[in-house]
Amino acid sequence: MYDAIVIGAGGMGSAAAYHLARRGARVLALEQFDIPHDLGSSHGISRIIRLAYWEHPDYVPLLRRAYELWRELEAAAGERLLIVTGNVDAGDENSPNILGVMEACRRFQLPHEELDSTALTARFPGYRLPSDIVSILQPAGGFLLPERCVVAHVEAAQRSGAIVRAREHVIGWDTVAGAVRVRTDRGEYSGARLVLTAGAWTASLASQTAPLLTPERQVMLWAQPLCPEYFRAERFPVFYIRVPEGPFYGFPIHGVPGMKIGKYHHRHEAVDPDTMDRQCHAEDEDVLRECIRRYFPDANGPTMAMKTCMFTNTRDEHFLIDLIEHDPRVAIAAGFSGHGFKFCSVVGEILADLTLDGGSRHDISLFSMRRLLADC
Numbered sequence: 001m002y003d004a005i006v007i008g009a010g011g012m013g014s015a016a017a018y019h020l021a022r023r024g025a026r027v028l029a030l031e032q033f034d035i036p037h038d039l040g041s042s043h044g045i046s047r048i049i050r051l052a053y054w055e056h057p058d059y060v061p062l063l064r065r066a067y068e069l070w071r072e073l074e075a076a077a078g079e080r081l082l083i084v085t086g087n088v089d090a091g092d093e094n095s096p097n098i099l100g101v102m103e104a105c106r107r108f109q110l111p112h113e114e115l116d117s118t119a120l121t122a123r124f125p126g127y128r129l130p131s132d133i134v135s136i137l138q139p140a141g142g143f144l145l146p147e148r149c150v151v152a153h154v155e156a157a158q159r160s161g162a163i164v165r166a167r168e169h170v171i172g173w174d175t176v177a178g179a180v181r182v183r184t185d186r187g188e189y190s191g192a193r194l195v196l197t198a199g200a201w202t203a204s205l206a207s208q209t210a211p212l213l214t215p216e217r218q219v220m221l222w223a224q225p226l227c228p229e230y231f232r233a234e235r236f237p238v239f240y241i242r243v244p245e246g247p248f249y250g251f252p253i254h255g256v257p258g259m260k261i262g263k264y265h266h267r268h269e270a271v272d273p274d275t276m277d278r279q280c281h282a283e284d285e286d287v288l289r290e291c292i293r294r295y296f297p298d299a300n301g302p303t304m305a306m307k308t309c310m311f312t313n314t315r316d317e318h319f320l321i322d323l324i325e326h327d328p329r330v331a332i333a334a335g336f337s338g339h340g341f342k343f344c345s346v347v348g349e350i351l352a353d354l355t356l357d358g359g360s361r362h363d364i365s366l367f368s369m370r371r372l373l374a375d376c
Contacts, residue, residue: 002028004355005182005191007170007205009035011042011146011341012333013197014153015348016355020195021160023352028189029162030182032169032201035154036147040199040273041310042341043147044220045255048238049342050087050141052110054100056318058366060108062346065362069345070144077152080145085233085252087141088120088127091242093134098242101136113137124237126230126259128295133243143238143251146341153348170198170205180329193355194330200273200310202334212320212372213335216311217269217276219284222258223292224301231259231299241295248291258304259296261288264338265311273310280306311338314372321347321367323354331355332369 006017009031017029033039051067053059070082089101105112114136117129129135154164165186173182173194180194198205200215225231236252236259250261266287271277285303292300314320314335324330331354333347340347346362353360 001179002026002189002191004193004195005030005180005189006195006197007173007182008196008198008201009150009154009164009166010040010197010199011150011344012347012351013195014150014157015344016195016197016333016351017162017164018153018157018160019348019352020355021157021162023356025356027157027162028191029157029164030168030170030184031164031166033167035164035166036150038307038309039278041312041336042150044307044309045145045147046143046251046260047146047341048087048141048240048249048251049082049144050138050238050240052089052101052104052108052112052136052138054089054097054104055339056366057104057107058363060104062343062362065349066343066346067140069349073149073152073156073345076156079148079152081149081152082142082144083233083254084140084142086237087138088135088237088239088241089138090129090133090135090239092132095242097240098134098136101138105136111139124235125227126225126236126296126298128297129241130243133241137237141238143254144342149344153344173205175327175329192329195351195355196330196332196334197351199334200312202312202332206324206332208324209320209332209334212314212369214313215271215273215276216265216313217267217271218262218309218311218338219266219280219288220260220262220307220309221285221288221303222256222260222305223299224258224304225253225299226301227298228253243291243295245290245294250296256305259299261292263287263291271310276308276310278308280308313337319367320369320372321350321364322369323358325369328358
């Protein structure tokens, strides 16, 4: 019998398997697709990491630990996984991201600069934001390489003794005689504890989460710049901007010969993860081209690639990380609402704490299941 069975070996599950195994637990991790794969929420070549978190100040201590753990994983893997470019948060002076970033910087004494649009363009010519936009530059920001992060966590877990099985679909699970029994299309396994990190598929494995989690179709686009030198990592910080067209995020050239851009809640399409449209269409391109043309005109060259992925949203867009109330043998991490990947390293540590100790050294009260159930 295993000490812990992890269902889902994407960003969060691979990290959980690693942290459990490094603490001496006998671990089985099950993934229904390939490792890594591009059908969920842990792909797309680059994912933003930033320290001054506007969404809530409770995230900042977790991010400090996440940075430490990503650097530890890089050392263990012998490869670069986190690339620092700086990070630009931009919006009008009263927008939630500007107010939140300034509060985080004040509370945690984080290095930052405030730039108007003219100063931002002078420093980083790829940006052409309106004159009424305020920008906060954070030097610690950058991006992670998500597929390589998943592989690095899986390989580190295996070196610590974990068994990882891909292309194995979980049919169901239950608790019997003090143990958790997991049934798959290839066999049956028993464990003392269960960790659910199945992303958009969480509701199919834990029915009580169905009203709490909403999978959403998302699209990413890479546009070949007209002036590539403006969009290289050393001259183009990652960004999150709030403009009249909506909230957008983006990255310098890396892995694909194009600047990467996405829009939060792209076309507001709630989906079933098994039947979601994974093709990209002209309507998807139009949503992202509008931002490029207006605010990054020197990137408005040919489309080099487009990809779909999924957000899994909670109502308040904070995470769900908790033990299931009716069965504390089961830990769950889901609902990362489009901003979770940067936290994978520390969420893996939290899940190991919950699974092995029944609680975490980290403050995760913001992510309780009870807060979401109270609204049902």
